[in-house]
Amino acid sequence: MLKNTESAIVVQGLNHWFGSGEAKKQAIFDVHLEIEKGSLTVLMGPSGSGKTTVLTLMGCLRDVQEGSVKLLGNELNGSSEQTNVALRRRLGFIFQAHNLHESLTARQNVRMGVEVHGRKDRDDAYDQAAAHMLTLVGLGDRVDYLPGNLSGGQKQRVAVARALVSNPDIVMADEPTAALDKESGMNVVELLKRLGQVRGTTTVMVTHDNRILDLADRIVTLEDGAIVSDERR
Numbered sequence: 001m002l003k004n005t006e007s008a009i010v011v012q013g014l015n016h017w018f019g020s021g022e023a024k025k026q027a028i029f030d031v032h033l034e035i036e037k038g039s040l041t042v043l044m045g046p047s048g049s050g051k052t053t054v055l056t057l058m059g060c061l062r063d064v065q066e067g068s069v070k071l072l073g074n075e076l077n078g079s080s081e082q083t084n085v086a087l088r089r090r091l092g093f094i095f096q097a098h099n100l101h102e103s104l105t106a107r108q109n110v111r112m113g114v115e116v117h118g119r120k121d122r123d124d125a126y127d128q129a130a131a132h133m134l135t136l137v138g139l140g141d142r143v144d145y146l147p148g149n150l151s152g153g154q155k156q157r158v159a160v161a162r163a164l165v166s167n168p169d170i171v172m173a174d175e176p177t178a179a180l181d182k183e184s185g186m187n188v189v190e191l192l193k194r195l196g197q198v199r200g201t202t203t204v205m206v207t208h209d210n211r212i213l214d215l216a217d218r219i220v221t222l223e224d225g226a227i228v229s230d231e232r233r
């Protein structure tokens with residue numbers, strides 16, 4: 001049974017290593033972080049500072065080696081695969097490589113975001129939800145396009161729609177605006193912010209994009225695997 005709490009994510013004393021034997025190297029050092037439901041948190045820091053590692057640990061995509069990560073009240077350190085699968089269903093992931101299926105239209109790609117979660121008997125509802133989400137990301141006139149006929153920025157917005165269509169509790173995004181021009185990038189982040197206010201969706205976003213910092217509720221900066229600043233706005 002999954003639990004619910006007021007904090008979306010609570011990280012305590014998190015350490016992480018890569019490699020083994022002589023090559024074993026610590027990448028994350030004693031990270032503590034509590035993220036409120038409905039907030040938009042940005043993780044910043046130089047290349048190699050540990051942002052993606054922290055995001056994947058919080059997103060149930062990597063085993064927690066030492067310390068505690070509670071996701072929606074559920075401890076990930078030592079959690080069962082069954083719990084991990086159930087938790088991942090409550091998350092939406094947006095990564096830089098958008099991984100769209102080239103043979104499926106924008107709408108069909110977005111539908112996959114709900115189909116993996118649910119029943120097969122709601123065809124029309126899935127289609128409508130996918131088209132609605134594509135409209136929200138500004139692609140209402142492109143729902144039946146194949147990825148090959150979309151620009152890099154448009155493909156990225158399809159990936160955003162796919163991550164959001166299942167109404168996830170938490171969105172984990174790694175450089176979601178990197179492929180987007182200023183206006184499209186702002187639109188995506190504004191949408192995530194609005195989902196936080198309206199649906200209580202929590203967003204944690206890794207970015208180097210200074211343009212979107214004004215929209216963040218909180219900016220956490222990592223250096224050499226440790227948090228060096230934590231600014232609430």
Ligand SMILES: Nc1ncnc2c1ncn2[C@@H]1O[C@H](COP(=O)(O)OP(=O)(O)OP(=O)(O)O)[C@@H](O)[C@H]1O
Pocket residue numbers: 018019027045046047048049050051052053054
């Ligand atoms: N699979 C891996 N195997 C070995 N070392 C890794 C692995 N993944 C990350 N690291 C190391 O862990 C540290 C943190 O990497 P991470 O990718 O989390 O940083 P980042 O801040 O996300 O960087 P970037 O902004 O370049 O994506 C780096 O020193 C990196 O070399």
